[in-house]
Amino acid sequence: MLNKQKFACCVWPDFALPLGKSGKDLVKYFNEQYDIDIEYLEAVKTTPGKGPQGGRIDQIFNIYGDDVDRFAEVKTEIGAVFATEIVRDKEHHYYNERVYNMYFRQIERKLIKTGELSESDKYPLKFD
Numbered sequence: 001m002l003n004k005q006k007f008a009c010c011v012w013p014d015f016a017l018p019l020g021k022s023g024k025d026l027v028k029y030f031n032e033q034y035d036i037d038i039e040y041l042e043a044v045k046t047t048p049g050k051g052p053q054g055g056r057i058d059q060i061f062n063i064y065g066d067d068v069d070r071f072a073e074v075k076t077e078i079g080a081v082f083a084t085e086i087v088r089d090k091e092h093h094y095y096n097e098r099v100y101n102m103y104f105r106q107i108e109r110k111l112i113k114t115g116e117l118s119e120s121d122k123y124p125l126k127f128d
Helices: 023-034 067-078 083-088 097-113
Strands: 007-012 038-045 057-064
Touching (some): 023 038, 023 067, 083 097
């Protein structure tokens, strides 16, 4: 039997790590401040030229199990969101195609299937 553990991909928009800090420091921060274990994935830059949302640095990470519920309680306080919220708000268009394919494409498909997103809201792929 497969273990269907609760899982969420998360984004901390417009949060660049301080000079000399790495994803390990973000993992430590969440653990010490909120008792939340994260799996740090990467820092990404949104596509320039998309207004105030363009060219910002976002942190992307995963959370598993009960930590998903704990994160839900603190995310607004720190300005972070679930990746599902990024797609639901049609903000996945701010990222390049590689980032979209890695983190947002599967969520987009699910939201289209459930009717929460329309086909016209799909990411404009160069090659599909």
